[in-house]
Amino acid sequence: MEFLSEFLTLFIGKLQSPTLGFLIGGMVVAAVNSRLQIPDAIYKFIVFMLLIKVGLSGGMAIREANLADMLLPAAFAALIGIMTVFVGRYTLAKLPKVKVVDAIATAGLFGAVSGSTLAAALTLLESESITYEPWAAALYPFMDIPALVTAIVVASIYVTKQRQRAEEYSKQEALSTEGYYASQGGGAATAVGRRAETRSGGSAPKKVEIWPIVKESLQGSALSALLLGLALGLFTDPTTVYDTFFSPMFRGLLSILMLVMGMEATARIGELRKVGQWYAIYAFAAPLIHGFLAFGFGLIAHYTTGFSLGGVVILATIAASSSDISGPPTLRAGIPSANPSAYIGSSTAVGTPVALALCIPLFISVAQELANHGG
Amino acid sequence: MEFLSEFLTLFIGKLQSPTLGFLIGGMVVAAVNSRLQIPDAIYKFIVFMLLIKVGLSGGMAIREANLADMLLPAAFAALIGIMTVFVGRYTLAKLPKVKVVDAIATAGLFGAVSGSTLAAALTLLESESITYEPWAAALYPFMDIPALVTAIVVASIYVTKQRQRAEEYSKQEALSTEGYYASQGGGAATAVGRRAETRSGGSAPKKVEIWPIVKESLQGSALSALLLGLALGLFTDPTTVYDTFFSPMFRGLLSILMLVMGMEATARIGELRKVGQWYAIYAFAAPLIHGFLAFGFGLIAHYTTGFSLGGVVILATIAASSSDISGPPTLRAGIPSANPSAYIGSSTAVGTPVALALCIPLFISVAQELANHGG
Amino acid sequence: MEFLSEFLTLFIGKLQSPTLGFLIGGMVVAAVNSRLQIPDAIYKFIVFMLLIKVGLSGGMAIREANLADMLLPAAFAALIGIMTVFVGRYTLAKLPKVKVVDAIATAGLFGAVSGSTLAAALTLLESESITYEPWAAALYPFMDIPALVTAIVVASIYVTKQRQRAEEYSKQEALSTEGYYASQGGGAATAVGRRAETRSGGSAPKKVEIWPIVKESLQGSALSALLLGLALGLFTDPTTVYDTFFSPMFRGLLSILMLVMGMEATARIGELRKVGQWYAIYAFAAPLIHGFLAFGFGLIAHYTTGFSLGGVVILATIAASSSDISGPPTLRAGIPSANPSAYIGSSTAVGTPVALALCIPLFISVAQELANHGG
Amino acid sequence: MTQQASKLVIVTEKLLLKKIAKIIDEAGAPGYTVVDAGGKGSRNVRSTGNPTVSDTYSNIKFEVLTPNREMAVKISDEVATQFFEDYSGISYLCDVMEVLHAHNF
Amino acid sequence: MTQQASKLVIVTEKLLLKKIAKIIDEAGAPGYTVVDAGGKGSRNVRSTGNPTVSDTYSNIKFEVLTPNREMAVKISDEVATQFFEDYSGISYLCDVMEVLHAHNF
Amino acid sequence: MTQQASKLVIVTEKLLLKKIAKIIDEAGAPGYTVVDAGGKGSRNVRSTGNPTVSDTYSNIKFEVLTPNREMAVKISDEVATQFFEDYSGISYLCDVMEVLHAHNF
Numbered sequence A, B, C: 001m002e003f004l005s006e007f008l009t010l011f012i013g014k015l016q017s018p019t020l021g022f023l024i025g026g027m028v029v030a031a032v033n034s035r036l037q038i039p040d041a042i043y044k045f046i047v048f049m050l051l052i053k054v055g056l057s058g059g060m061a062i063r064e065a066n067l068a069d070m071l072l073p074a075a076f077a078a079l080i081g082i083m084t085v086f087v088g089r090y091t092l093a094k095l096p097k098v099k100v101v102d103a104i105a106t107a108g109l110f111g112a113v114s115g116s117t118l119a120a121a122l123t124l125l126e127s128e129s130i131t132y133e134p135w136a137a138a139l140y141p142f143m144d145i146p147a148l149v150t151a152i153v154v155a156s157i158y159v160t161k162q163r164q165r166a167e168e169y170s171k172q173e174a175l176s177t178e179g180y181y182a183s184q185g186g187g188a189a190t191a192v193g194r195r196a197e198t199r200s201g202g203s204a205p206k207k208v209e210i211w212p213i214v215k216e217s218l219q220g221s222a223l224s225a226l227l228l229g230l231a232l233g234l235f236t237d238p239t240t241v242y243d244t245f246f247s248p249m250f251r252g253l254l255s256i257l258m259l260v261m262g263m264e265a266t267a268r269i270g271e272l273r274k275v276g277q278w279y280a281i282y283a284f285a286a287p288l289i290h291g292f293l294a295f296g297f298g299l300i301a302h303y304t305t306g307f308s309l310g311g312v313v314i315l316a317t318i319a320a321s322s323s324d325i326s327g328p329p330t331l332r333a334g335i336p337s338a339n340p341s342a343y344i345g346s347s348t349a350v351g352t353p354v355a356l357a358l359c360i361p362l363f364i365s366v367a368q369e370l371a372n373h374g375g
Numbered sequence D, E, F: 001m002t003q004q005a006s007k008l009v010i011v012t013e014k015l016l017l018k019k020i021a022k023i024i025d026e027a028g029a030p031g032y033t034v035v036d037a038g039g040k041g042s043r044n045v046r047s048t049g050n051p052t053v054s055d056t057y058s059n060i061k062f063e064v065l066t067p068n069r070e071m072a073v074k075i076s077d078e079v080a081t082q083f084f085e086d087y088s089g090i091s092y093l094c095d096v097m098e099v100l101h102a103h104n105f
C-alpha cells in the first residue's frame, strides 16, 4: 500500500518533467494543425548531437571500466532483441487481418532501439541522481542489431516458403501468377504482374545473408554517431569540447527532439489507423512487456554480477523503445514486401510515446522503490 | 533642453548595441552582393528558439502574476490592432496609384506583430534593466489577430462591393468582364479572363467568416511557438532546460536573426520600388505613428492601473512592428488579390528596420526619461 | 637530439587533440560508407559561426592594436599567395599528363586560404596558451585574394596564347577546329564543337580584369563572414553576445566541422584518383612547402619588427591551408576550362587533412621549440 | 500493357500545394508528382514571406498523368478558375508516348 | 547535329536512388537527371522514416534521354521487375523532339 | 485560347543559374521554371565546392515554354556557345501539345 502511494507520487512527479511536456506539446501542436515545423536539417543534427554526446561520455568513462562486467548485460540485450521478434511473430502475426510480413517487420522495429528514447532516459536518470555504468548506453547495438537481423531472416524464410507453395500451386493449376500477387502485394498490379513469373522463377530458396544486414545497421546514422562518439571518447581526450559544448547542449536539444517526436506521433496516427486496431494494441502493450521482460533480466544481472539499478533501467528502456531513425530504412530494404505504414505508424505514433511517457518513469520509479527497500 | 540632450545621449548609446549592428551589417552584406547566406532551416529554427524562449519565460513567471492586470493592456492591444487597419484604409489607400486592396493588406501587416522585433525589444529592456510584466509578451496575439482579421474583413467587403458594381455595370453594358479584370488584376490576363464570368456569377455577397482567420493566425509558426512556450512554462517545470539552453542562446540567436532581417530588408528594396514611393513613405511613418499611439494608450494604463513603463515599451513595440513570418501567408490566403510585393516589401524593407533601429531605442529613451523625471 | 625528442613528444600530444580526432573520425565514417550526414544547412551555418567569431574577436582587439605592425606580415602574406601560384606553374604544371590550366587552378586553390583550417589553428594556439596579434587572422584576405587573382590571370594568359597559336595553325591547315577542342577540353564534344569557330573568332587577346576577381573573392561567404565580424567587432560593442554565444560555441562547432572535413576528404579521394598520382603528391607536399616558406618569412618579421611567434604560426597555417569554401566557385568562374575534380580533389582529399593533421602541430611545435630555446 | 496518356504540368505558388492536390484527387486522376521549383513569369512575385536570402524555391510543379485529355483539361480548368486570377501559375499539356509500368494505370 | 531521342521518366522511392542509377548506367544510357519529388499514387505510402513534419520529399524522379526507344524500355523493364512489386513507382516514355546540345549524344 | 508551344529543357551546373536566366530573359521568352537537380553525364563532375556528404544537388534544370521553335533554338545556341565548352550541360526540345492556362502566352 505504502509502496503504491509512494510509487504514484514518484510517477506523477516524473510526468511534470519538461521532457514529457515537450512531447505532449508536440502532439498538441500537430493535432491543432499548427504550421510550426522543426526543419529536417535541424532534426537530423539534433539526433547526431545527442547520440555523439551519449557516445562521448560513454567512451570517456569506459576507459576505467571493467568491460567483463558488460558481458552478461550485453548477452541479455541480444537475447531480448531476438525474443521480441518471436513474441511478435506468435502474437501480432496470428491476429486476424494482420499480414505476417507486416507483423514481423513491426516486431523487428520494436526490438530495435531508439536513440532519442535512450537519451531521454539518461537525462531523467541524471536528474534523479541514479548512477549507472558508463558503458550502459553501449548496450544499444547489442539489442538493435540482433532484433533487426532476426526480423529480416524470419521474414525471408516465411516469404520464400510462401512463394514455393504458391509456385507448386501454380504449377498444378497452370494459372497465371497474377492472382497471387494481386492478393499478396495489395498494390502490385497488372503492369508489374506480367513480369512476376520471370522473377519468381529465378528465386530458388536462397539463403539470407546476415553480414549485409549487420553492416546496414552499423552504417545507420544513429548507430554511426553513437559509435563515433564512443571511439572519440576512448581514443582522444575530448573533455574540453565535451564540457563546453556537447554536454551543456544535451538537455535543450533533447527537449526539442521530444517536440519533434510528439509532432511525428500525431502526424502518423492516420497511417496507423489505416492498418487497423491490432497494431495500436500491440504498439501500446509491447513497450511495457518488452521493458519489464528486460527489467527482469536486468535484475538477474543486478543480483548476480552487481549490474547497477540505473543500468537495469537503461536495459529496460532500450527494450521498451522502438527504433525511429535507423530501423525503418533497414527494414524497408530488408523486408520490402512489408507495409511501412504498419511498422512506422505503430512505432512512431504509439510505441515511442508509450516508451517515453509511461515506461521510463515507471522503470525509474520501480528502481527507486527497489533501492529504498534494499534492492 | 536638458531633456533633449540627455535623450540624444541615450539614443546614440542604443545605436551602438550589437543587435542593431547586426541589422545594419546584414543590410550592407546584401547591398554589396555578398554570397553569405544563413540557410533557411537555420533561420526558421532561430525564430522558433526565440519565440519559445519568450513564451517559456512568460509562462514560468505568469503563475504568480495577477492576470486581471492584463485586461486593460490586452484590450488596448486589440484596439490598436484594429485602428491600424483603418488608419491605413483612410490614408495609404486614398493616395494616387495605390490599389485599395494592396493598401488594406499592407495596413494589416503593419497592425500585425513581428516576433523578432519583440525579441529585440525584450533584450534591450533587459540590458537596460527596465522591468516589465512577465505576461507583457503575451500581448502579441491580442494585437496580431485583430489586425489580420480586420484587414481581411475590410478587404473582402471592399472586393465584394466592387464586384457587385462591376456586375451591374456589365449587365447594363452586356460587355465581357475581361476589361474589368485586366484593369483590376494587372496580371490576370486572357487565358483566365474567360472564366471570370462563371466565377463572379457564383459569388453572391458572401459573409467573411472570422474563425478561420483567427485559426489560421494561431496556427502560424510564430504564434504557435510562443503559445507552446507559454503553455510549457505554465504547466511543466522547464527551469533547468530554460537556464541551460533557451536563455543563454537567446542573445546570440537574436543577433543572427537581426543579420537575416537586415539582408532581407536590402533584398526586398527592389520589390518596394516597383510598387511606388507612397508605400515607402507609409512604411517609414507607420511604425512611429502606431508606436507612439500605443505608447499613449500604454501610459493611460500606466497611470490608472500601474502597468509598468517596461510594459508600455513592449506595447509600443508590438504596435510599431510589422509581421514578417506568419502575417504574409495569412494575408496571401485571406486577400489573394492583393499584391504581396506591396505589403512584404513595405514591411520587410522599411517597416522592420525602422521599428528595430528607430522605434525601440526611442521608446526606451522616452520611458527612461519619464522614469527619471518621476513618470 | 634532445630537440628532436622534445619535438616528437609535443607533436604526438597534439595528435590526440579532439580536433584531429574528429577529422580522422570523419574519414573513417565516410570510409565505412556510414549513412551519417551533417546536413548542408548545418555545415554552412557552422562555417559562418566560426568565421564571424574569428572576425569579432579580431575586430574587438584591433582597436588597441598598432596597425602599422601589420604592414610587413600583410605584404609577406600577399607575396606568398602569389609565389604559391608560380611554384605550382613551374612544378605541377610541368609534370607529365598534367594539364596546364588544371595545374594553375590547383596552385591557386592551395595559395588561397581555408577558414576552417585557420579556425583550427587558433583553437590549438589558445589551448597551448601561445599569444598572437589580434589582427593576425585578418591576414587571411591578404593571401587569399592575391593567390586567386594571380592564378586566374596566369591561366587566362596561357589560354589566350594557346588559342592564338591554334588559330594560326588552323588557318594554315584550314582544318576544322573540332580536333583541337576535342583534345583540349576532353568532354567538349561534337554538339558544341561546331560553335567553337564563331566563339574563338571573337576572342581577340582580351585583357583579364582584376577588380571583378577581387570582388568575387570578397563576396564569397567565408570572407564576407570574416569581414562582417571584423567590422562589427570594430564599430559596435558585441562583448556580451560574444562571451555568451560566439566564443563558447566555437570549440564545439569546430569539432563538428572537422568531422565534415574528414568525411569530405574520403568522399573526394575518388575524384583525385581519376586525375592521377601527381596531384596527390603535389597536394601532400604543397602545404608543408608553402607553410615552411611562410614560416621563414614570418621569422624575418619576428626578428625585425617583433611579429609574435603565434602570429608566425598563423601566417604559416594560412599558407599551408587550401581553400575549401570560397575558392572553388571563384576558380570555377575564373578558369572555367580547368577540371574541378583536379583542384577540389587535391585540396579537400589531401591538402586540407595534411594542413590540419601535420602542418599545424608541426608549426606549433617548432614555434614552441624556438620560444624555449630563446627564439 | 503499355498505354497512351496525357501529361498535365502545372507550375504555381507553393502556398496552393494542398488545394491543388485536392482538385487533382477529386478529378479522379490516378496520381501526381510534385517538385519544388523556382521561376519567373508575368508577375515577378511569388513570395510568401520566405526570406529571399535563403535559396528556397517558392513555386511547385505538378505533373499529372491522366488516362485521357479530358481529365487533364478538367483539372487545369478547375485550377485556373479558382486560382490563376490571384496567383501566379501556368498549365500545359504534353504527350506521353506510353506509360510503361504503373500500379494504377 | 541535332537528333531524336526518347525520354524515360521514372518516379519512385528515394531509397532506390543508387540502385536505379546503377541500372541506368549499366544499360549504357549516356546520362540521367534526378530531382527530389513528392507525390501520390496507388499506394499512399512512400515514407522511409523521415519526419513527416519536415517538408522533405521522399520520392525521386529520374529523366533519362536515351538514343533509342529500346534502351528506355529495357531500363524501365529492369527497374519494374526488380522494384515495382515492392516499391511505389511509375515509369513512362516521352517524345523528345530533338537534342540540341549535348556532350554525349 | 489554347496554343502550341515548344518546351526547351536545359540541365547544367547550378553556378550558371543567373547567367542562363539572363539569356532566357533577353531572348524574350515569356518565363521559365527552374528546379534543383542532380545527374550524371559525360563529365562526372559538377561540383562547385559543396560537401558531397551533404545531399544537395548541384545541377539545375530549366524548362522554358517558348511561343515558337526558333526562340528555343536561339536560347539553346546561346547557352551552348557560352557555356557548354567548359561546363556540363545538355539541352533538348520537347513538344508541348497545348498551353491551357497562362498569364503570358
Ligand SMILES: Nc1ncnc2c1ncn2[C@@H]1O[C@H](COP(=O)(O)O)[C@@H](O)[C@H]1O
Residues within 6 Å of the ligand: D011, D012, D037, D038, D039, D040, D041, D042, D043, D044, D046, D059, D087, D088, D089, D090, F029, F030, F031, F032, F033, F034, F063, F064, F065, F066, F102, F103, F104
Ligand atoms: N514560358 C514559361 N516557361 C516555363 N515556365 C513558366 C513560363 N511562364 C511562367 N512559368 C512558370 O509559371 C510561374 C507562374 O507564372 P506567372 O503566373 O506568369 O507569373 C512562373 O514563376 C514560372 O515558374
Ligand SMILES: Nc1ncnc2c1ncn2[C@@H]1O[C@H](COP(=O)(O)O)[C@@H](O)[C@H]1O
Residues within 6 Å of the ligand: D029, D030, D031, D032, D033, D034, D063, D064, D065, D066, D102, D103, D104, E011, E012, E037, E038, E039, E040, E041, E042, E043, E044, E046, E059, E087, E088, E089, E090
Ligand atoms: N498518374 C500519375 N501522374 C504522375 N505521377 C504519378 C502518377 N501515379 C503515380 N505517380 C508517381 O509515382 C509515385 C509512385 O506511384 P505508386 O506506385 O502508384 O504509389 C507516386 O508517389 C507519384 O509520385
Ligand SMILES: Nc1ncnc2c1ncn2[C@@H]1O[C@H](COP(=O)(O)O)[C@@H](O)[C@H]1O
Residues within 6 Å of the ligand: E029, E030, E031, E032, E033, E034, E063, E064, E065, E066, E102, E103, E104, F011, F012, F037, F038, F039, F040, F041, F042, F043, F044, F046, F059, F087, F088, F089, F090
Ligand atoms: N542522357 C541524359 N539524360 C538525362 N540527363 C542527362 C543526360 N546526359 C546528361 N544529362 C544531364 O546533363 C548534365 C550534364 O551532362 P554532361 O555535360 O554530359 O556532363 C548531367 O549531370 C545530367 O544531369
Ligand code: NA
Residues within 6 Å of the ligand: A109, A110, A111, A112, A113, A114, A290, A318, A319, A320, A321, A322, A323
Ligand atoms: Na527495443
Ligand code: NA
Residues within 6 Å of the ligand: B109, B110, B111, B112, B113, B114, B290, B318, B319, B320, B321, B322, B323
Ligand atoms: Na504592429
Ligand code: NA
Residues within 6 Å of the ligand: C109, C110, C111, C112, C113, C114, C290, C318, C319, C320, C321, C322, C323
Ligand atoms: Na594557402
